[in-house]
Amino acid sequence: MAAPKLELGDEEWRARLSPDRYDVLRNGATEPAWSGAYLHVDDKGIFHCAGCGAPLFSTDAKFDSGSGWPSFDRAISAGTIEERPDHSHGMVRTEIVCACCGGHLGHVFPDGPTETGRRYCVNSLAIELEPQSD
Numbered sequence: 001m002a003a004p005k006l007e008l009g010d011e012e013w014r015a016r017l018s019p020d021r022y023d024v025l026r027n028g029a030t031e032p033a034w035s036g037a038y039l040h041v042d043d044k045g046i047f048h049c050a051g052c053g054a055p056l057f058s059t060d061a062k063f064d065s066g067s068g069w070p071s072f073d074r075a076i077s078a079g080t081i082e083e084r085p086d087h088s089h090g091m092v093r094t095e096i097v098c099a100c101c102g103g104h105l106g107h108v109f110p111d112g113p114t115e116t117g118r119r120y121c122v123n124s125l126a127i128e129l130e131p132q133s134d
Contacts, residue, residue, distance in 0.1 A: 005100060005101075006051075006052045006100050006101040007101075008101075010026075013025075013026050013051070016051070017050070017051065020125050021050050021051070021125050021126070024104060024123045024125040024126050025049075025050065025051045025098075025101075025103035025104055025125070025126055026051075026103065026104070027104070028088075028095070028104040029104075029123075030106070030123060031069075031123045031124060031125050032068075033067070033068025033069065034068040035068075035124075036069060036070060036123065036124025036125070037124045038070045038122075038124040038127060038129060039068070039069065039070055039124065040064075041059060041062065041070070041129060043059065043129065043131045043132075044059050044060075044131065044132050045058075045059050045129050045130050045131040045132045046058055046059070046076065046129070046130045046132065047059070047070075047072075047122075047127040047128065047129055047130075048127065048128050048129075048130055049098040049100065049101060049103055049105075049126065049127065049128075050103070050125065050126055050127055050128045051098060051101045051103035051126075052098060052100045052101035052103065053128075054080060054098055054099070054100035054101070055076050055077075055080065056075060056076055056080055056081065056098065056105070056127060057072045057074075057075060057076055057120070057122070057127070058076050059129075061073050061074045061075075061076075063112075063113065063114070065112075065113075065119055065121065067119075067121055069106060069121045069122060069123065069124070070121075070122045070123075070124055070127070071112075071119050071120060071121055071122070072119075072120040072122065073112045073113070073114040073116045073118055073119065073120070074116050074118065074120075075120070079099055080098075080099050080100075081096050081097070081098070081099060081105070081108075081120070082096070082097050082098075082099045082102075083095070083096055083108060084096075084097060086107065093107045093109075094107055094108050094109075095107055096108050096120060096122070098126075103126060104123075104126065105120075105122050105123065105126045105127070106120065106121045106122040106123050106126065107120075107121050108120045108121070109121060
């Protein structure tokens with residue numbers, strides 16, 4: 001079941017987010033490759049949207065894609081991620097956004113290595129890890 005929609009005005013988002021996070025989540029920016037805090041994670045846990053706190057991905061779905069951004073083969077549950085066509089930068093891609101707040105997360109590609117065949121390529125600035133103990 002998807003979380004209820006969170007709709008805030010621009011001033012509220014700016015007050016809630018750091019400038020870097022605001023740029024990624026609200027303006028669709030991309031952090032530089034290999035720079036993200038969550039590129040390499042050994043802890044078990046749940047990645048939440050850095051904008052609204054909605055759960056998005058489990059560390060169990062994370063893999064090293066070699067792309068320079070955290071990658072996952074599936075969302076934590078159906079309805080947590082929305083996909084949108086993206087024709088920016090002279091490319092045809094599929095943007096992924098948080099279904100709760102509409103925050104830009106990254107893009108999904110059909111070249112994942114697991115049975116899902118999906119690679120959710122996500123900006124570290126768009127997510128926060130909630131570690132879980134065993």
